[in-house]
Amino acid sequence: NDTSMQHRNLNHMTREERFSEAMRRTLYALKVLLPREGWTPVGPEMKYLARAIKEFTFIIHAGVFIPCIMSYGTNEQIAKWFPLAADFRIIGTYAQTELGHGSFLRGLETIATYDRANQEFIINCPKITAMKWWPGDMGKSANHVLLMAELVIDGKKYGMHGFMVQIRDLTTHEPLPGVTVGDIGAKLSFESVDNGFLYLQNVRIPRENLLSKLSEVHPDGTYIKKGNQRLMYGSMVRVRVNLIAHEIVMPLAKACTIAVRYSAVRRQGLINPSKEEVPVLDYVAQQHKLLPQVATVFMAHFAAKQLVKMHHDYSLEVEKGNTSQLPELHALSAGMKACLSEQGAAGAEIVRRACGGHGYSCGSGLPFIVNRMLATCTYEGENTVMQLQCARYLIKCADQAKKDKLTGSVWYLSDFSNMSCTAQTFGDLQEPSVLVKLHERRAKCAVQHAGKKMQNMVKNGTPAHDAWNMMATLLINAARAHIMQYVVGTSVTYISELSCSASLKKILTQLCALYALHNINSNCGDFVKFGCLTSAQCDLAQEAEFNLLKQLRPDAVGIVDSFDFTDDILQSCLGAYDGNVYERLFEWAKQAPMNKTEVHQDSYQYLQPYLHEGRDVLEGRGRNSKL
Numbered sequence: 001n002d003t004s005m006q007h008r009n010l011n012h013m014t015r016e017e018r019f020s021e022a023m024r025r026t027l028y029a030l031k032v033l034l035p036r037e038g039w040t041p042v043g044p045e046m047k048y049l050a051r052a053i054k055e056f057t058f059i060i061h062a063g064v065f066i067p068c069i070m071s072y073g074t075n076e077q078i079a080k081w082f083p084l085a086a087d088f089r090i091i092g093t094y095a096q097t098e099l100g101h102g103s104f105l106r107g108l109e110t111i112a113t114y115d116r117a118n119q120e121f122i123i124n125c126p127k128i129t130a131m132k133w134w135p136g137d138m139g140k141s142a143n144h145v146l147l148m149a150e151l152v153i154d155g156k157k158y159g160m161h162g163f164m165v166q167i168r169d170l171t172t173h174e175p176l177p178g179v180t181v182g183d184i185g186a187k188l189s190f191e192s193v194d195n196g197f198l199y200l201q202n203v204r205i206p207r208e209n210l211l212s213k214l215s216e217v218h219p220d221g222t223y224i225k226k227g228n229q230r231l232m233y234g235s236m237v238r239v240r241v242n243l244i245a246h247e248i249v250m251p252l253a254k255a256c257t258i259a260v261r262y263s264a265v266r267r268q269g270l271i272n273p274s275k276e277e278v279p280v281l282d283y284v285a286q287q288h289k290l291l292p293q294v295a296t297v298f299m300a301h302f303a304a305k306q307l308v309k310m311h312h313d314y315s316l317e318v319e320k321g322n323t324s325q326l327p328e329l330h331a332l333s334a335g336m337k338a339c340l341s342e343q344g345a346a347g348a349e350i351v352r353r354a355c356g357g358h359g360y361s362c363g364s365g366l367p368f369i370v371n372r373m374l375a376t377c378t379y380e381g382e383n384t385v386m387q388l389q390c391a392r393y394l395i396k397c398a399d400q401a402k403k404d405k406l407t408g409s410v411w412y413l414s415d416f417s418n419m420s421c422t423a424q425t426f427g428d429l430q431e432p433s434v435l436v437k438l439h440e441r442r443a444k445c446a447v448q449h450a451g452k453k454m455q456n457m458v459k460n461g462t463p464a465h466d467a468w469n470m471m472a473t474l475l476i477n478a479a480r481a482h483i484m485q486y487v488v489g490t491s492v493t494y495i496s497e498l499s500c501s502a503s504l505k506k507i508l509t510q511l512c513a514l515y516a517l518h519n520i521n522s523n524c525g526d527f528v529k530f531g532c533l534t535s536a537q538c539d540l541a542q543e544a545e546f547n548l549l550k551q552l553r554p555d556a557v558g559i560v561d562s563f564d565f566t567d568d569i570l571q572s573c574l575g576a577y578d579g580n581v582y583e584r585l586f587e588w589a590k591q592a593p594m595n596k597t598e599v600h601q602d603s604y605q606y607l608q609p610y611l612h613e614g615r616d617v618l619e620g621r622g623r624n625s626k627l
């Protein structure tokens, strides 16, 4: 109810206005919501903040820069930098991606050369492709960067390391000498975020600015490794784990809330010619578009909770020096981020399109969500690259499964029990245990299929790297199958262990079955090819899905209401709680800057001669058109 937190109409603001407004709101919210001395980077308030501020800034500062200080800094470095960053007395970003490289980190070109005489690092972008490009909050806000650069000592390269580099004066906010920095310009979304470019030429930083938890450089230039170097990738694992909830589950929940509510209000056409126009939500085709996406919200939420728990447990182990869980966590987080962002972004577009013309209006709030979700398929590891990382782990585990009993998320690869499906009715295929088994079998076969294809190629003389490249599509499918079985399996377990009313558990179980069946029906080629289902059973799977749509239809609005988004957070004329769609759309349109005046003077000056000629002709005074 605080007017300072009320959303202005973002769609009718310029990019610069949105950038400033997001900064004002974020800092105001932090000041109001999170007392400074008690500020913690994550907590219930932050969850509220994430929901309450449709567009906020300092995402990378809070979500990546600060956690990286914790991950890569020594205790002394954390003691120095964390309090400054937590209180926004310095603003930072995570500068890794370059103009020429984003996925292939070993190709990054920014260099940090150790100058023994002065005990400094000299930072350089040797050519234009080495310029840092994309980091959020970097263009105009950040005065520091956590710069990922190749460490060089006496001409020898030591790989990517993290360096704290100040880029702007703390008094004037002007770029420091050797620093060229700015905003990269308009993007598909994140209008309020100043994703930036950063060109560094002979910028000097003290030796102490190498974040040294995992390695350090002594004054004489001696390089010391201090732990599992793969922990250097740890920040990306953490962000991938956490972004699923905030950038995939929540936006998809908003999109579903808007689309389902609108579909319950929008009447269009007839089902029974003798009856009145129906709400479009009564069309099974509309239910088939919307309800599986609603189910995806819940299943992705349950799986994400499990992944966050896994990351938390892993982090505790890392503190004890045990990094054995890292490979599995990397594979799972990379695969989950890729597959759920793919599903989520596609799902948001499906439900947007299901809202017809008004779904194309920014007044629906849907284009904002769709465009923003598209970015999740690219940042924090481009999806294809992430799916191949997941597949790399699966192929290794499949080889290991031939001699060992596997545990964790890949346990099913060493399960050689009979997995044939005996379903005789569509009801059998709504059983959670049957759906879990089907997904495990499909995943196991997909992984084995990809592995066998590569093995045969190598046996016939193809180099392993070429076999990998040529079978990439099968490997990506195996990664998707693995994640789907993980999502279905963890969701079934989560729901079974949930202490809630029987009626709620029934709905959640139906949603879980709908998610699994929609996935089966969308990939039935795999399920038949790998012998998981017969063609007749595929028909039953479709019947089972349609039956669930019918069962869930009456509760559809209640289910999305349970996401509990306020109208102010949704910012949607179609999804407002009162359902007054048309009045809200009309009011929203009238606020458009184009409607500030009845006549748009700039365009009128061009039109005027033509209008007056038309007037004269119609009033009998003018000459007829040449035509």
Ligand SMILES: CCCCC/C=C/C(=O)SCCNC(=O)CCNC(=O)[C@H](O)C(C)(C)COP(=O)(O)OP(=O)(O)OC[C@H]1O[C@@H](n2cnc3c(N)ncnc32)[C@H](O)[C@@H]1OP(=O)(O)O
Pocket: 059, 060, 094, 096, 097, 102, 103, 104, 105, 106, 136, 230, 233, 234, 236, 237, 243, 247, 326, 327, 330, 378, 379, 380, 381, 382, 385, 389, 392
């Ligand atoms: C709200 C909006 C916020 C938006 C914020 C956005 C921020 C960003 O986008 S930050 C930039 C994100 N960029 C990336 O994610 C880059 C993706 N690329 C990579 O992570 C790596 O280049 C790679 C994993 C694709 C390749 O790594 P590389 O070492 O070059 O090569 P390999 O594939 O041979 O891997 C070697 C070895 O290391 C293991 N490994 C790789 N990554 C990780 C990791 N994150 N954690 C743990 N282990 C990792 C990999 O599995 C291999 O292991 P083995 O199979 O045992 O050899």
Ligand SMILES: Cc1cc2nc3c(=O)[nH]c(=O)nc-3n(C[C@H](O)[C@H](O)[C@H](O)COP(=O)(O)OP(=O)(O)OC[C@H]3O[C@@H](n4cnc5c(N)ncnc54)[C@H](O)[C@@H]3O)c2cc1C
Pocket: 060, 093, 094, 095, 096, 097, 100, 101, 102, 103, 104, 133, 134, 135, 136, 190, 195, 375, 378, 379, 380, 381, 382, 384, 385, 388
């Ligand atoms: C909104 C947004 C915010 C971002 N924020 C940050 C940030 O704060 N900090 C930061 O450092 N970066 C940030 N990034 C950059 C982001 O991390 C990179 O864009 C991402 O890692 C992909 O790298 P790239 O753009 O160089 O694409 P490339 O790596 O050039 O990939 C281009 C395409 O090539 C294909 N490809 C690449 N490698 C392979 C492979 N091995 N196998 C098969 N196909 C492949 C894929 O189709 C891929 O889409 C952000 C990006 C966006 C869009």
